[in-house]
Amino acid sequence: MKTVTRFCLGLLLLPAIARAEVDKIYDPYVYRGEVELEARGVHRFDKNNEHELKFAAGYGMTDWWFVEGYAVVEQKSGGHARVSELELENKFQLTEQGRYWADLGAKVEVEKELGEDKWELKAGPLLQKQIGRWVATANFLVEKQFGRDRETSAAEFMGAARVKYRLSPELEPAIEYYADEERHSLGPVLSGTQRFGKTPVRWEAGILGGLTHDSPDVSLRWSLEFEFY
Numbered sequence: 001m002k003t004v005t006r007f008c009l010g011l012l013l014l015p016a017i018a019r020a021e022v023d024k025i026y027d028p029y030v031y032r033g034e035v036e037l038e039a040r041g042v043h044r045f046d047k048n049n050e051h052e053l054k055f056a057a058g059y060g061m062t063d064w065w066f067v068e069g070y071a072v073v074e075q076k077s078g079g080h081a082r083v084s085e086l087e088l089e090n091k092f093q094l095t096e097q098g099r100y101w102a103d104l105g106a107k108v109e110v111e112k113e114l115g116e117d118k119w120e121l122k123a124g125p126l127l128q129k130q131i132g133r134w135v136a137t138a139n140f141l142v143e144k145q146f147g148r149d150r151e152t153s154a155a156e157f158m159g160a161a162r163v164k165y166r167l168s169p170e171l172e173p174a175i176e177y178y179a180d181e182e183r184h185s186l187g188p189v190l191s192g193t194q195r196f197g198k199t200p201v202r203w204e205a206g207i208l209g210g211l212t213h214d215s216p217d218v219s220l221r222w223s224l225e226f227e228f229y
Contacts, residue, residue, distance in 0.1 A: 028105025034060035040223030044216035
């Protein structure tokens, strides 16, 4: 447990300009031929309630490359829900699972804001370390915006980490942490895998509390992933 804790804390030493929002933490693994259908949501509750839903379909192109497309639906400050973004996500497995001290992958994502000349490119490493039933995972991404409607020309850093206990395939409790220079969120998450015939369905649900004045008071996140091989 000490090794996992040190690994996670070390990865959380983010620079002061780091940026992140509660969303999802990615493992570094890819499986050839896997078809994935996903739905997930994040609901932020404070003076400006915001709700975000993502719907995706993905495919394992090779043993090391997984590609997934997203449609993002947002509702902000009591307004109408609308499809706000399209995303194309690529995940790469860079090391064989269990061969080195930690498993390494990478994520490269392109986002397009609909109705605006605004593009975002995100890229960075995905790390995971397992000791016994304990698993520590960390994601670090650099985000760069392009287009006439971009909000900033500076690159920004994003980070998140999780420590999970594999109690059983059906139930895995965890603690997740997301941080930026003004917002920090921490809280418990439950996940597991249920099988419906030959189809595994992975679920996650968590509640994270804001640790700073500018953080959402409460963020609820959930996801469902249907996997076909």
